[in-house]
Amino acid sequence: MGARGLTHVSVHAYDLEESARFYRELFGMEEIPAPDFPFPVRWLRVGDLQLHLFQSEDPAPRTHHFGVDVDDFEAAYKKVGKLGVGVNSGYHSKVYQLPDGAVQLYVRDPAGNMVEINWPDVATLDRSVVTHVEKVAGRPDARLYLRD
DSSP: OOOOOOOEEEEEESSSSHHHHHHHHHHHHHHOOOOOOOOOOOEEOOOOOEEEEEEEOOOSSSEEEEEEESSSSHHHHHHHHHHOOOOOOOOOOOOOOOOSSSEEEEEEETTOOOEEEEOOOOOGTTTSSSSOEOOSSTTTOOSSSOOO
């Protein structure tokens, strides 16, 4: 027996409507029907995967996160600035280039969950929009995007 892939990621939300709106607005996620669990949930479609939101008053872990691949990094970068949802200080406050050329930017949702926005190739970025990218050292075969 072996795992074939991931079906969803589940994160908490203080306010389900506010969090669902955040993911719809920033990423264009589509809300889909969810089962009637004994606690409030919202499900959103992310390509062939899902993001599950569940209502909870527990705080979000500070560095736990999930990554979202976007179709337009510059548009996401601009929207993050407009919405003011970027991480403001510390390591996660910058745009990074991984050794394989992939790019990552971190944001926080309304409940404090961290989300990593990913782009496959720094060479294709409009550097007049994304003006500063810091390089992360390491082996070039440490790849964020595994598909060829």
